Amino acid sequence: MLFNKANKQNIKTEAGEPISLPPSGFKLVLKELLKDKFAIFSILVLVLILLFTFLGSAFVSKESLDTNILDGLMPAFSSGHFLGTDEGGKDILSLLIVGGRNSIVIGISVTAISIILGLVIGLISGYFGGVVDDIFMRIIDFIMVLPRFMIIIILTTIISNYNAFTLILLISLFSWTSSARYFRSFVLAQREREYVMASKASGSSNVAIMFREVLPNISSMIIIDVVLGIAGNIGIETGLSFLGYGLPASTPSLGTLIGYANDPVNIMSRPWVWLPAVVMLLIISYMINYVGTVFQRAADARQRR
Numbered sequence: 001m002l003f004n005k006a007n008k009q010n011i012k013t014e015a016g017e018p019i020s021l022p023p024s025g026f027k028l029v030l031k032e033l034l035k036d037k038f039a040i041f042s043i044l045v046l047v048l049i050l051l052f053t054f055l056g057s058a059f060v061s062k063e064s065l066d067t068n069i070l071d072g073l074m075p076a077f078s079s080g081h082f083l084g085t086d087e088g089g090k091d092i093l094s095l096l097i098v099g100g101r102n103s104i105v106i107g108i109s110v111t112a113i114s115i116i117l118g119l120v121i122g123l124i125s126g127y128f129g130g131v132v133d134d135i136f137m138r139i140i141d142f143i144m145v146l147p148r149f150m151i152i153i154i155l156t157t158i159i160s161n162y163n164a165f166t167l168i169l170l171i172s173l174f175s176w177t178s179s180a181r182y183f184r185s186f187v188l189a190q191r192e193r194e195y196v197m198a199s200k201a202s203g204s205s206n207v208a209i210m211f212r213e214v215l216p217n218i219s220s221m222i223i224i225d226v227v228l229g230i231a232g233n234i235g236i237e238t239g240l241s242f243l244g245y246g247l248p249a250s251t252p253s254l255g256t257l258i259g260y261a262n263d264p265v266n267i268m269s270r271p272w273v274w275l276p277a278v279v280m281l282l283i284i285s286y287m288i289n290y291v292g293t294v295f296q297r298a299a300d301a302r303q304r305r
Contacts (some may be wrong), residue, residue, distance in 0.1 A: 039290060067090065069089055108230055111229040118182070122183030125187075224292055224295045
């Protein structure tokens with residue numbers, strides 16, 4: 001490996017001039033990040049939020065999440081409650097930590113399932129084309145025209161023993177289609193490239209070409225879809241929970257906390273019960289989307305090269 005690296009660094013033209021090799025995708029992303037100070041700030045903020053929610057959950061006591069009517073609707077900075085309490089006496093800070101963790105876990109889980117399923121189908125559909133592509137595209141078109149929010153809402157009222165795992169599966173059932181179409185478009189452009197033709201001529205199998213040759217060339221697009229997908233899926237979970245059809249009421253999430261804003265009295269007189277969750281959701285969504293634009297710029301720069 002060291003020999004190969006040395007050779008790459010010492011490649012020269014016939015005139016003896018060194019040849020500058022194009023930078024890797026990782027170097028381009030790192031270069032874009034270092035150029036954009038707000039992107040670095042966004043990543044630091046996201047890391048702090050992850051530490052706040054995941055590590056903070058280990059220090060949240062069970063008592064702070066138990067109902068205690070006597071401590072209901074206490075304002076911020078009162079009796080040891082930094083962000084106050086809700087109408088059931090539950091500590092808002094503890095609910096924010098646990099709820100933020102639950103929303104992030106759901107967003108990441110849905111994104112992982114959607115990306116894996118969409119990537120496999122997008123690779124197969126784009127690589128083979130023809131009848132295979134037509135079949136997958138008609139299935140995807142059918143699923144995409146369905147009113148997914150209405151179907152999820154109906155299923156949540158029908159399914160017994162409804163929990164976070166069920167919500168992840170229901171959202172993933174509809175989310176993979178956009179990823180499949182996204183990756184298919186790039187695979188369609190890659191399958192006619194010279195390196196694919198050369199691999200076919202050398203006798204490589206279709207599976208090897210798809211996953212060993214084509215997949216690395218769309219890796220930057222996968223990263224972009226993952227980053228933006230997490231923000232979008234957190235928003236979907238939050239929206240469903242806000243409407244009362246997401247996580248069960250007993251399971252904290254950003255959506256259930258924002259749901260307190262359904263009461264006009266809470267909006268005007270008790271902002272501490274819903275405003276922290278709104279602020280956290282806005283920060284997460286904006287920071288993730290901004291980092292996604294940096295990855296997009298890096299991918300565009302690599303494509304131009």
